[in-house]
Amino acid sequence: MRLIPAAILCTLLGVVYWVGATIFTEKIQTDISERTNDAIAMFKPDVKLDVDGRDVTLLGSVSSEAHKAKARQMVDDVWGVRASRDLLDVLKAYNFKSTLDENGQVTAYGTVDSADAVKALREAMPENAKITLSTGATPLINSGERLAIGADALLDLREGSLAIDKDRFVLQGTAPDVTAKSEIEQAIGRQKAIIEPLQVTLEIDVDSPFTAACLSLLENVASRDMVLFDVDQAVINEPFRDMLYGYSELLQECPGMILIEAHADQDGSEQYNEALSNRRANAVAEALVDLGVSTARIHTFAYGETRPIASNETHSDKTYNRRVELQYVRPTFPEAPDLNSIAIISSQSAE
DSSP, rough: OTTTHHHHHHHHHHHHHHHHHHHHHHHHHHHHHHHHHTTGGGTTTTTTEETTEEEEEEEEEESHHHHHHHHHHHHHHHOOOOOOOOOEOBOOEEEEEEEEEEOOOEEEEEEOOOOHHHHHHHHSOOOOOOEEEOOOBOOOTTTTHHHHHHHHEEEEHSSEEEEESSEEEEEEEEEEESHHHHHHHHHHHHHHHTTTTTTTEEEEEOOOOOOOOHHHHHTTTTOOOOOOOOEEEEOOOHHHHHHHHHHHHHHSSSSSSSEEOOOOOSOOOHHHHHHHHHHHHHHHHHHHHHHHHHHHGGOOOOOOOOOSSOOSSSHHHHHHHHHHHHEEEESSSSSSSTTTTTEEEOOTTTO
């Protein structure tokens, strides 16, 4: 019978020991948890700790192997930690690139932070875009929105490239004209708050409207910019019709317009010669229209006898004053050619 009280006493002592050990262990665990979490504060909230007594497991993600090693070392350096276990994932660098070639084909590749970012990009890209993206990169604020903004701007170019990483937003390429370039720059500017704090770099050229064929035709007419007329006539002689055909080809290939400047020698009155030069200007303009040139691209001027290029003393000199000169006019803004905003290229230049 005396054994029963002894057994009860042992049981009671065991319970007391277990309760005390549990309370003490919980205090130790709480203390270690607080101090280890303080130690890795720089990695919060991406790194979390699972503390079991004096053992600590690191969970979550970091941006590099160096950060992974540093976080674990910080935990190991906390007094009282018995053992640590590293289950951290190392995130990849955010590195997105996209290209638009001269045929309109879009390619996108690299590593971004999330499936949502990939979805936002796909919605901004054309259906035939070739998109090869992986996820798991270091999270980037407004990632999907930045990708969509960049994609919209890229698609407004003739050809170009887009690069976005954790520090930069770089758009390069060629716009079809200055209007498109300005619209791209303004659109990026309006959405600056979304893109910041990334450094924005825009390197956009304007596509030249002058193709190789255009420049070749311009060179062909370089030394042929004058139609000469017989005395008191506004009829175009046959040799000059071939020259006008060359100008019609030029205008079919190149943007811009033709200035027709007509003149007369000093035979007759000033009023008569002005009217004569006007008939000559109209004759050349009508010949170009017959060859397919739009009247909107032809501008005529009649100067009469006021602008001679030779003396009027001899018959041969007067020949060069009975003339029509042609000047090819290149628009400064390809989409909006007008006489208030033009750059004149002499037909003696092949630029």
